[in-house]
Amino acid sequence: MMRGLKIFVHCFVLSASVYSQQYYSSTPLTVLILDNNAPFSSKDASGNWVGFIPDYVKAVAAQAGLTYNLAVQADGVYGMPQADGSWNGLIGALASKKADIVAADLVITPQRLTVVEFPTPYIAVGLRILLPASATSATGLNYVVLKDGSDQEFLQTSPDPKVQAILANIQATNGWLTSYQDGVNRVLAGGVAMVGNEVQLRPYIDANPGKLKFADGEALAQSYYALAVQIGSPLRDQLSIAVSKVNEDGTTSALLRANKIGYIQRT
Structure with missing residues (x-):
């Protein structure tokens, strides 16, 4: 389904x-x-x-x-x-x-x-936060996002204070990614949460059962392909x-x- x-x-x-x-x-x-x-x-x-x-x-x-x-x-x-x-x-x-x-x-x-x-x-998809399966939330984790793409554009243009806090953390820690695989590897290593498109991230969750999950709650944003x-x-x-x-x-x-x-x- x-x-x-x-x-x-x-x-x-x-x-x-x-x-x-x-x-x-x-x-x-x-x-x-x-x-x-x-x-x-x-x-x-x-x-x-x-x-x-x-x-x-x-x-x-x-x-x-x-x-x-x-x-x-x-x-x-x-x-x-x-x-x-x-x-x-x-x-x-x-x-x-x-x-x-x-x-x-x-x-x-x-x-x-x-x-x-x-x-x-x-298709409509959401922008979600990817976490290690052991994490209860993104609190205390540094964020990463793919550089030069729609994910970055959303963070830079959203007026939401929560989103702006995520962007500030990425800028302060140089959390820019070269690929989704790069981000997933960093999430798996621990201490990192990744902002990304749920359709693109879903195969990584399936490929790493019990190791990755999306953060609870609604998507940060809805987007369209x-x-x-x-x-x-x-x-x-x-x-x-x-x-x-x-x-x-x-x-x-x-x-x-x-x-x-x-x-x-x-x-």
Whole structure:
């Protein structure tokens, strides 16, 4: 059973104006994804794409009547604003028109909405605190969070005093992570609590039975995964309609279950 999983169905009134803005092209679209990002997207021993994202893009594209080629984001990151005002990662590539669509476990955030657009989300997830199983709470522990991602952005923009206290602790102790695996290793070693996305953290809990758990209580925040397109692209509405249909007919749920995404622990 997929506890806590929310699949989105967005209803549209289909009109001539929607159809008139559909994307038509004689060449396939470029869909940018991440490698080594299981269970969302990675390559098997034969070099074939596997995971939720390749299958999900195939289903959505078929529904929308689109052809495409998959391409890999070279720097392997989701994207954060840089000192010169540009963006790196998937978001930067999309904003600079190097791709037509980004497909990943990409969180919709206020900052990202300034440079790209998102169709209907495909799943809602929460930002949670990961603890050693022996800990009763995060009291007395130092916090860590993945650097240059949506988790960090949430901490930096939330007005919640509890969240600001977590951010201050991270800044004081240099609790920035290079990967989720790095954070999990530090939590397992003891003395550390990790702020992270529950969907991404759940496989680590399953892989370490009796060693890891989520902190009691509600999530720090609710976030949403979605595809992304360039600002002003007619693909946004076209993809939203297609996403709504594959959400509604059960395709999205089936693909998430097949890849064991969305099994959320409630403690």
